Structures are given as structure tokens and as C-alpha cells.
Amino acid sequence: MTADTVANPELAKAFVGRDVVSMRDFRREEILFVLDLAERFEHTSEPLLGGRVVVNLFFEPSTRTRLSFEAAMVRLGGQNIGFADAGISSVAKGESLADTIRVVENYCDIIVIRHKFEGAARLAAEASRLPVINGGDGSNQHPTQTLLDLFTIRKLHGRLEKLRVAFLGDLKYSRTVHSLIEVLAQFECEFVLVSPQELRMPRDILDDLARDGVRCREEFKPSILPVDVDILYTTRIQKERFVDPVEYERVRNAYRLDREALEVFPRPVTVMHPLPRVNEISTDLDDYEGAAYFQQARNGITVRKTLLSLLLGALP
Amino acid sequence: MTADTVANPELAKAFVGRDVVSMRDFRREEILFVLDLAERFEHTSEPLLGGRVVVNLFFEPSTRTRLSFEAAMVRLGGQNIGFADAGISSVAKGESLADTIRVVENYCDIIVIRHKFEGAARLAAEASRLPVINGGDGSNQHPTQTLLDLFTIRKLHGRLEKLRVAFLGDLKYSRTVHSLIEVLAQFECEFVLVSPQELRMPRDILDDLARDGVRCREEFKPSILPVDVDILYTTRIQKERFVDPVEYERVRNAYRLDREALEVFPRPVTVMHPLPRVNEISTDLDDYEGAAYFQQARNGITVRKTLLSLLLGALP
């Protein structure tokens, strides 16, 4: 990167020391600014974060997210400390989250937190004088996942505006889907929501979309995929959501994507998934032209490198 | 730091390669030397430990202590390897502690050990040709906690000599209190020991203090705090120490510090706690002028940076 890295120094400045708790904290121009900057970080491994330390507090285990943050940090010359599992933390001794935060903020420059309870990241951000990044809090928010999804979409389609996106599978509990659809709605995208009745998109999100005049239709028959979309974003359907195991088996098989299912598309469609997958996407799609799910993992590093550098005020 | 860092090169030299197992291994002038040096380390993050590796052997989980050592190491450019939990160590295969030490000493420059058994750190120090730091062995010793307490006290009161210190709560099982009182007694401090009868200071420590002519009185009614002290050092009262849960509830509430309780003090008193707290200190004291417990956590990094550098002979 060169001295002109940050086209907009005012925006960059506004990120220094800031928390990343929810996508709702970001204005549209701020999101675009992060994505623009991320493009420049894609092939950069300058030691911008030399001497900086992150504490990764994974109260809920998440190998993928944790390793992605850690990799982003070390790729830029920074260091990681933390824990991967609350079981071995002093939380077991009955310490409050606010106390844990106020102790560890003495050990580092920035905090990443993953927690099973909604609101935990916000609470941590309020307790700390350091920037806090939400690495997922229950079924609430996981903003770096949303940013990497947006980065992946823009990279593959050249824009975020006016795309047609189908979301498939569990649309009720997937925070990934909820967060992404909210942002894409700001970019005049259209949506097809394909799910079983029992896992349809929550009412309040549908209402918000309707109120904002977003074009959106629900579809409860997965057998016919919406072939006029640019992107199929599919999710894991979890067994524990079903009372009846037979119903679960029926649904998961109905929502399984494979090469045959995609033959109806006139041209390759972008297939996305937050991973890990169980069997929602057949491995025969792994070398499909539109398969983007492993790229999403790669883009996660890029987006996290960008955010860590921004919040730490470490841009050149 | 500059070349004059070490006012006393002879003392500094005596620390190189040394073990830190117990506060009893240190002479008074050595303790003061470490504290003096720590002051210079407070705002230093020079890569004095570049290329050095510590193995952190946490046979007993302790997030706070482990992260503090790890942060100290990376702040000075060093690297950490280790484990946070004996469950995932080869100890599970029946290996002796001495063997574990003689293997891992080939992997590093210095060893930090935390163990639930008293004497484990001494055993490790004897097995190893490398310096070993005791990160807490059962109810025995935790010397870096004592050093950070001393550092905090001197920073806030300008001296260690002739302070009046009240210890509150569980004085029977708290290794933190035992170790600190032994050192402060050498500096002509006076003590008030406030505890329930069943958790009073052990007889042998009281005898030692009496023998050395230390001014010290016990108090079994927590309702009236000793208002003539400079420092209130309180500790966690653990449920498992009580046969009767009703008695436990009574005691823990009686020893709880809050803003109202401190109103009897003519001027702000320094409130210390080794953390984690459960409810021994009300959060309404967190912004109290004398509240020092989060500072203790910060000072832990400083003291550990100092010790690691001293033992590794890495002073400039």
C-alpha cells in the first residue's frame, strides 16, 4: 500500500478506536469504504500491526472465526493471546463479563469477543475503553461475516446494487442471513426467500423490507429453484430445530444443492454458504464455476485485516 | 530504556537464569530492585525478548495469570507456546512432571508453571536447567501476584514502609494474603486482620509476626471497618470452605465492600483485590478514588515484563 491508501482520511479517522458490534452501526458509505479498503488489503502482508496485541475471548468455541481473526492479526505482524473455550476461563469462577473485559483490556490493544448470549458484545464494548469486535453473539450479530459476504459478492459481481439474491434453508434462525439481507436491502437488491414454512424469515424483518419497498417474495417449495437470481445463499438446517426427526430428514434433503439441481440455471449462479456445511451443498459443486463458499473463507482474512488495521489506526 | 537502566548491575546479574518460585527466595533489596526496575518497564515495549520463547504450562487453568504472562512476553517481542489445561497435556498419559519439564525445556528459554499441587513449581525448578517462574502452586505461593501487589502499593503510596494495611475476608486459605503480609512485615507495616473466626489467619503466620514484633491485631466483627488504615486488601470467600450454606451467605454479605461502607473513612482508602471478584466488592466502588483492583491487573503486565527480562538476561 502506498500513501494514498486511504482515499477518504476523514472516514478512516472515524474508525480509529471504534467498536464493531453490529452492522446497524455502519452507514452505507462506511460499509463501502471498508470494502474499498479491503481490496487494497487483499494481497498485503505489511507488518502494519507490529507490536499490537489482540485478546481473543471465545466464550463459545468457533474454530473458523477464531483462526481467521488470528491469521489476520499475524499476517500483519500482530500477536494473539486469548482463549478458545470459556470452560478454561475465569468465568468458571463466577466473574462478570464486564470484569473480565476490564482486566484483559490491560493486556492488549483490541478485543475480539464471541459469546453465546445476544448482547454480550455490546456489553463488552461498553465496559471497555478499547475497540471491541463482535465475533458473533448468539443469534444476534456477526458483522465481520456480513462484511466478508459483501466483499465476496462485490468481488464476483462488481457491485452490490440491484442484485437478485435467493436465500435458502433456515431463514428463521440464521443471523448471517438476517444481517446480510438488511444491508443488501439498502442497495436495492431483490430477494427470494426459499424455506420450509417452519423456518421462514421472521415477521419483523419481512415487515421492515415491505415498509422500505424492497422487492421480496417467499417460496416454500424448494423443488423449483428461482433461476432468475444472481446469488444462491444457502445455510445449514439444524436438527435441533425440529421436533420430528423424519420431518428434519425430509427438509434437509429437499434443500440440498447439487450439480443436477443447478442445471436449470441458464448461466452459473454464485453459490454462497457461511460454512461449516454438513450436507446442504454436495461436494460435486466444489469445482462448480459459481461455487464461492471457500472464497468466502479467504475473504474473511482480508476483511478482518482491514478492520483490525482501521480500528487500531494503523493505516500507512 | 537507556543504558543506565540497571542502577545495580550486580543485582541484575544475580537474576539471570534464576527461578522465581517463592517470595521467600528474595532479599528485601532484591524486591526493591525489581520494583525500581519495573517502574522503568511501565511504558516500555522495546523488543528486548525478540527471538525468546516461553513455555506456559498451565496444569490448572488460570486465564488471568496466563494471559498476563503471555501479554508481557509479546509486548517485549517474545513468543509463547504452551497449554491452558492439563486435560489436553501428555500428563493424561501418566508422564511425571519432571519428565514434562525435561522435554519442554528443549523447546524454550524459560518456563512458567501453574499447578494445583503445592511444591510443583519447586519440583519443576529443580528438574530444569532453565529459569522457572511459579504462576501459582496450590495454596502455596504466587510470587508474581505478590510483586504486582507491592508495585501497586508503592505506586499509590510512594513507599512500602510503615503502611497500615487491613486484610479482609478469607485469611485462612488466601495464598495472596499470606505472601503479601510476610513481605510487608519486613517493611514495618501494621496490620488489621478482619475475618470470620473460621477463616482467621493461620496460627504459624500469626506466631511469626508476633516473634518479629510486628504490630498486628485480629478483628472478627466486619461491621466496623478499621478506619485508620491506608489499604483495604480484600479476598474472595469461597463457598466450598463452608459446611453450612446459610453461614456462607451470612459471611459473604458481611464482608462485602460498597460505597456506603467506605463512607466512614476520613479520606479515600486504597481498595485492593487479587480478582476475580464475585460479590466481595460492589461495582459501585469501581469508580471510587481508592479502587486499585483493575490497576493491579495492569501492573501485573509491568512486573512480569520486568521479571522475564531479568531472568533472561535481556536488559539493555
Next chain:
Amino acid sequence: MTADTVANPELAKAFVGRDVVSMRDFRREEILFVLDLAERFEHTSEPLLGGRVVVNLFFEPSTRTRLSFEAAMVRLGGQNIGFADAGISSVAKGESLADTIRVVENYCDIIVIRHKFEGAARLAAEASRLPVINGGDGSNQHPTQTLLDLFTIRKLHGRLEKLRVAFLGDLKYSRTVHSLIEVLAQFECEFVLVSPQELRMPRDILDDLARDGVRCREEFKPSILPVDVDILYTTRIQKERFVDPVEYERVRNAYRLDREALEVFPRPVTVMHPLPRVNEISTDLDDYEGAAYFQQARNGITVRKTLLSLLLGALP
């Protein structure tokens, strides 16, 4: 190291990007090349791997092997991320090994994998475009253990050729022994296989040795040790191999090495063990002239530094 480090640039080149899954993948000259190079790495801590990142995937816990790889990496300026226990990995969510690999390969430059299932390392190597090192897959292969054993033997005896080696203990299940004997057989070594009948060397390995004309005899009475050997390589006898606990006790005591047992040797014999030991080697042998088991641990770092540098193409 100087520019002439690699006597054979063609061989060095052939290692770049390669997987290390099984000793059978290496030709004799390649093994010797690695050992030659390792000698030069023994006292080197140049930051050859600065900016490089390994992901250590320990699906099965193994403190010793994990810390050894991590130490090798940081000694050369590289960085580690990973997990020490599959329990906290996304495998718990039902992800396939191939998917895990295809995600984490976006986070790093090289992968180390330890797994309880035979063939897991090969599968990982096939799934990844990055080099993969097998850190032990079930009872199958553990090639870096074999290389460090070979390095230790050559260092102590000046050669690998025509040595007389006794293997003691559990010869049925020890992958360490199986792998080492296969390689040493290529160097015209002779073997004495001392084990209880129920733990004798598997038939197929004996057949291979016989077919290749290797001199080899079995011995089922441990009471008389073969005094004409250069090396005694002993292993842990695991309780779970025995139906009868009395028989287990009898066998483990019969195969225990101590100073008295070695008095029959005309000159010091090299005593090796992959560690951890339980009671197979008395601690009274720890300062015996031929005791090499802690040296093996030290040599593990050297061999792993060498391999990591070779596979990453980081030689000067």
C-alpha cells in the same frame, strides 16, 4: 547458515510445497539430505520463516508434538495458529475433514495435522494445495518422529549403516517402531525384537524384512538383554492392550530398563524412547551415559525446523 547451505539445490527444490505424510514417500537419499541439512539447523535461529504462518490442527491432543512444531516455527520467526483439541473445533458441528482443510488453507502457508484415524493426513494432503505435515495419524505414521530418531542415531553413532538395534516392549502397536525399522532396514542394520508373544512385531513387517534379507531375530524372554547391540529402543506398554491386568503388571515390570539391567553391557548402550514414558525406563538411567531420550526431544525441534523451512522454500 551461509549461501552454501544446500549442497544439493535440486533435492532442496524437490521438497518445496511437498507433503510429509509417510516415511515411505522418501527415497534414501532424500532422508540423508534432510538429516544433513538438519545438522546445519541445529544451532540456527535465523528468522527464515518470518511472516509465515502454520495452522496446527490437533484433532487428537498431543502436547509434546504440538509444542515441538510450534517451537520450531517460532524459533525461525514464524507464527502458529490452530487448536489443541478437536472438541473445540468446528468438527463438532459435523464438518468433513476435507472442508476443514479447504477453509484453513486460506489462513496459512503450511498445515500440520494430528488425527486419531489412519489415513487422515493423506486425506488432508490430497484436499489441500498447501504442504501438509503428518504429526501422527492413529497407529499409522508419524514421520517427523522417525526423522528425529534417525537424526539422534546418526548424531550419536556417526552413521545409520550397519547398526545393531534392539526394539523392546510393545512391537505390535508402536507406529514409531514400525516406521523406524523400515527405514533402518534400508541401511543394512540388524535387529533383535524383544517383546511378549502377544505384542510381537506384525507378521507383514517380519515378512518384508525376511524378503529383503534383513538380519533379524525375535526374542520373547526379556530377562536376558541382547548385549551385542548398539541401541536399545524401548516403548510404552499400554494397559489397554491386555485383557488380564495381572498379565499387564507382569509384562510391564519384565520390560522395565534400569541401571542394574544395563550392567551386563560391555560398554554404554544408546537407550531411546519416543516418550512419554510411564515406568519403562527407571529414572536412575536419566544420567546414564547412553540415555538419549531427552536428546530425542531436543532433536525434534531441529528436524522440524529443517522440514518447515524446506517445504516452505525458505532456505537461504
